[in-house]
Amino acid sequence: MTVTTMTVNGKSRSAPTEGRTLLVDFLREGLRLTGTHVGCDTSQCGACLVHVDGQPAKACTVLAQECEGAEVTTIEGMANADGSLGKIQQAFQDYHGLQCGFCTPGMVMAAASLLKENPRPSEQEVRHYLEGNICRCTGYHNIVKAIMAASGQQVEAVAAE
Amino acid sequence: MYDFQLVKPSSVAEAIEALGAEDAQALGGGQTLLPTMKARLAQTDTLVSLAHVEEMKGVCTDDAGRLCVGGGTTHAAAAEALKSDYPALSSLAARIGDPAVRARGTMGGSVANDDPSACWPAGVLGSGATVVAAGKSGTREIGADDFFQGMFTTALEEGEIITEIRFPVPEKAAYEKMIQPASRFPLVAAYVAKFADGVRVAITGASSDGVFRWTEAETALSQDFSAEAVKGLAAPDAGGMISDLHGSAEYRAHLCKVMTARAVKAAG
Numbered sequence: 563m564t565v566t567t568m569t570v571n572g573k574s575r576s577a578p579t580e581g582r583t584l585l586v587d588f589l590r591e592g593l594r595l596t597g598t599h600v601g602c603d604t605s606q607c608g609a610c611l612v613h614v615d616g617q618p619a620k621a622c623t624v625l626a627q628e629c630e631g632a633e634v635t636t637i638e639g640m641a642n643a644d645g646s647l648g649k650i651q652q653a654f655q656d657y658h659g660l661q662c663g664f665c666t667p668g669m670v671m672a673a674a675s676l677l678k679e680n681p682r683p684s685e686q687e688v689r690h691y692l693e694g695n696i697c698r699c700t701g702y703h704n705i706v707k708a709i710m711a712a713s714g715q716q717v718e719a720v721a722a723e
Numbered sequence: 724m725y726d727f728q729l730v731k732p733s734s735v736a737e738a739i740e741a742l743g744a745e746d747a748q749a750l751g752g753g754q755t756l757l758p759t760m761k762a763r764l765a766q767t768d769t770l771v772s773l774a775h776v777e778e779m780k781g782v783c784t785d786d787a788g789r790l791c792v793g794g795g796t797t798h799a800a801a802a803e804a805l806k807s808d809y810p811a812l813s814s815l816a817a818r819i820g821d822p823a824v825r826a827r828g829t830m831g832g833s834v835a836n837d838d839p840s841a842c843w844p845a846g847v848l849g850s851g852a853t854v855v856a857a858g859k860s861g862t863r864e865i866g867a868d869d870f871f872q873g874m875f876t877t878a879l880e881e882g883e884i885i886t887e888i889r890f891p892v893p894e895k896a897a898y899e900k901m902i903q904p905a906s907r908f909p910l911v912a913a914y915v916a917k918f919a920d921g922v923r924v925a926i927t928g929a930s931s932d933g934v935f936r937w938t939e940a941e942t943a944l945s946q947d948f949s950a951e952a953v954k955g956l957a958a959p960d961a962g963g964m965i966s967d968l969h970g971s972a973e974y975r976a977h978l979c980k981v982m983t984a985r986a987v988k989a990a991g
Contacts, residue, residue, distance in 0.1 A: 580726055581726065581727050581728050581729035581770065582724045582726050582727060582760075584757075603761065604758050604761070604762075605754065605757075605758050605823075605824070608821070608823065611823055617827070618823040618826050619826060619827055620823045620824070623753060623754060623757045623827070624753065624827065625729060625750075625753065625757070625770075627729050627731070628753075628772050628775075630731075672822070675822060676822075691822055693821045694820065694821025694822060694823050695821075
């Protein structure tokens with residue numbers, strides 16, 4: 563066992579790890595940050611998506627020790643300082659961008675990555691960017707609406723696919 | 724995942740030394756190897772992460788005008804760096820997997836793994852690139868035509884890693900793929916590159932021997948660089964094609980023609 567330290571949601575956090583400890587297990591088991599979900603555990607579904615040094619990463623397919631010293635942001639870091647929902651989270655609530663909610667942490671983190679590199683994406687760009695995030699409830703339509711709304715764009719024109 | 728010791732070298736020299744240990748395995752971005760290890764289809768005593776070897780990252784141009792992509796460059800970083808100088812290769816990198824995979828997976832890792840459906844091998848073979856490999860006996864250059872030796876099989880020796888790949892820039896090129904929707908790997912994809920001295924066509928996803936050059940198409944396109952020239956050809960022999968629930972061998976052989984013609988059209 564080694565102690566691994568990284569900056570998680572702005573705070574320095576440490577937990578013991580083995581070489582094989584995955585980032586998602588470091589977060590969930592080591593730090594008890596259980597907002598990051600394990601869906602498929604095979605890097606297909608994106609429920610475990612977090613940001614590592616500003617880049618999207620599927621936390622089930624990253625070794626914790628490779629993130630020593632990294633800046634990690636999880637869904638717990640997406641709320642406003644006063645605890646209210648962040649802009650993207652609020653849009654997911656407003657536009658009913660979730661049903662069971664299991665994929666939602668990954669969807670919100672993917673949306674945040676997208677809006678950072680492309681602040682006003684087209685509907686097509688939103689759908690394309692979400693290709694690594696799987697939702698089995700909503701059919702994506704309201705998720706796309708929520709992300710369009712979070713980017714300050716009209717959502718009325720978003721047509722069901 | 725079975726336990727292993729994770730080693731994190733910060734230079735190529737340290738990485739080579741670490742890979743000299745018995746049963747050591749190099750780890751690129753981990754987007755293939757980690758899922759494979761989690762499924763217990765692979766195991767190792769020592770895993771050598773190349774993520775912190777900064778000298779293996781980035782893109783530069785050599786004196787011959789070739790674009791030299793570091794083995795540790797992520798798909799996303801390569802896509803960005805190649806955008807203006809080699810748009811076709813940039814586009815190949817930009818369409819691999821999904822955004823999270825592209826942000827971690829590396830060019831060198833993909834080429835060294837040589838998955839029969841991977842994108843990078845088509846870009847490397849189609850460009851006639853040169854692979855630079857480092858190992859305990861030094862650094863050597865391997866031409867793309869000698870590098871790929873069958874499914875998951877390359878010219879890399881035990882303990883060797885890809886530090887860089889040097890891509891000559893063609894006059895025109897394009898990569899067109901038919902995506903297998905569940906995995907987002909190509910079902911079949913064609914990389915077509917037109918150089919002053921001829922055309923190269925590399926096909927991935929189709930053959931059970933991995934990426935290959937479709938020489939009949941190269942000959943036809945070298946005389947007449949048009950989609951019509953491809954349409955006049957017979958499809959490659961379906962005998963050696965992959966056949967699975969996603970597509971029969973005959974379907975893949977047919978797609979070789981379709982994707983090559985599309986790539987020629989896209990190259991303009």
